[in-house]
Amino acid sequence: MDHILVAENVTKTYGDYTALSNISLQIPKNCIYGLLGPNGAGKTSFIRIINQITHQDSGEILLNGEPLAPKHIASIGYLPEERGLYKSMKVGEQALYLAQLKGLSKSEAKTRLTYWFDRLNIGDWWDKKIQELSKGMAQKIQFIVTVLHEPKLLIFDEPFSGFDPINANIIKDEILQLKENGTSIIFSTHRMESVEELCEHIALIHKSEKILDGKLSDIKKAYKNNIFNVGLYVEKDVSAMMRSLKEKFNILSSEVDSDENQLNFKVQLPSHQTGDILMELSKGANINRFEETIPSANDIFIQTVNNKDNGQ
Numbered sequence: 001m002d003h004i005l006v007a008e009n010v011t012k013t014y015g016d017y018t019a020l021s022n023i024s025l026q027i028p029k030n031c032i033y034g035l036l037g038p039n040g041a042g043k044t045s046f047i048r049i050i051n052q053i054t055h056q057d058s059g060e061i062l063l064n065g066e067p068l069a070p071k072h073i074a075s076i077g078y079l080p081e082e083r084g085l086y087k088s089m090k091v092g093e094q095a096l097y098l099a100q101l102k103g104l105s106k107s108e109a110k111t112r113l114t115y116w117f118d119r120l121n122i123g124d125w126w127d128k129k130i131q132e133l134s135k136g137m138a139q140k141i142q143f144i145v146t147v148l149h150e151p152k153l154l155i156f157d158e159p160f161s162g163f164d165p166i167n168a169n170i171i172k173d174e175i176l177q178l179k180e181n182g183t184s185i186i187f188s189t190h191r192m193e194s195v196e197e198l199c200e201h202i203a204l205i206h207k208s209e210k211i212l213d214g215k216l217s218d219i220k221k222a223y224k225n226n227i228f229n230v231g232l233y234v235e236k237d238v239s240a241m242m243r244s245l246k247e248k249f250n251i252l253s254s255e256v257d258s259d260e261n262q263l264n265f266k267v268q269l270p271s272h273q274t275g276d277i278l279m280e281l282s283k284g285a286n287i288n289r290f291e292e293t294i295p296s297a298n299d300i301f302i303q304t305v306n307n308k309d310n311g312q
């Protein structure tokens, strides 16, 4: 597979503290890659190394197959979590200034900014002062300035924080569109529902170490634990049916609604038992739900971090 970024045994220390310990990652091209981990795990330190704001103590980072060097800064766009704009400047003036810092000519910057301001419905903000903008409004400007020079690699740290649900959706669609257009994206967030929606690959960093990485769909398969959600309409005695099932199978939780003859339960079934339970259920019930539970990104995050803390 072709990779936009490869990190090999990257270690970073601050004095006596090791913020990143032998991190190796391979970030595929044209994919949204979730960089996840608890607070203080080392994610921002890693991102700052990619952006050459700081440097690793040892290990190597390759961008598009080449050792990371100052010339690559122009091909990376970074939206940090802590963002600042110069409060007294006007929006358009400041966006033009920041775009030129990224290497665009003034006229090219103006053309692209006009396009993006229209696209995000903020054409009439050009002459506003930054201090007049709300947090979400300022964030739209920051987003535009990050993507404007069409970098090959985009790094978004909590890009949705501060946005209302409608604007968060607009930004989410823009991120998906950038990926469609061939950009590779590193996405760092604590919001696992965004990870579910956007990320094809993830890496989980905990206490300076990488503890999990891979394709999210493969990781989910590996974390499945044979738990099924079952819903039944029972013709006769609902409670008797529940008792009988509990004798034969590992029922983890259940809800009995005798008035509606409805029975819902969660059961753990080793694969040889799925046929057995279906036979049993077909005797006195209509099955209206029988589905294997797929662990969420949230479950996987919590389980992997807890296992690591418990030495498993």
Ligand SMILES: Nc1ncnc2c1ncn2[C@@H]1O[C@H](COP(=O)(O)OP(=O)(O)OP(=O)(O)O)[C@@H](O)[C@H]1O
Residues within 6 Å of the ligand: 014, 017, 019, 037, 038, 039, 040, 041, 042, 043, 044, 045, 046
């Ligand atoms: N400049 C610095 N000097 C000393 N220690 C630092 C410095 N920057 C980060 N650290 C420490 O390194 C560790 C990792 O920090 P980092 O900001 O990379 O974590 P993070 O995974 O981004 O966390 P969060 O999710 O809370 O943003 C923390 O313990 C932090 O205190």
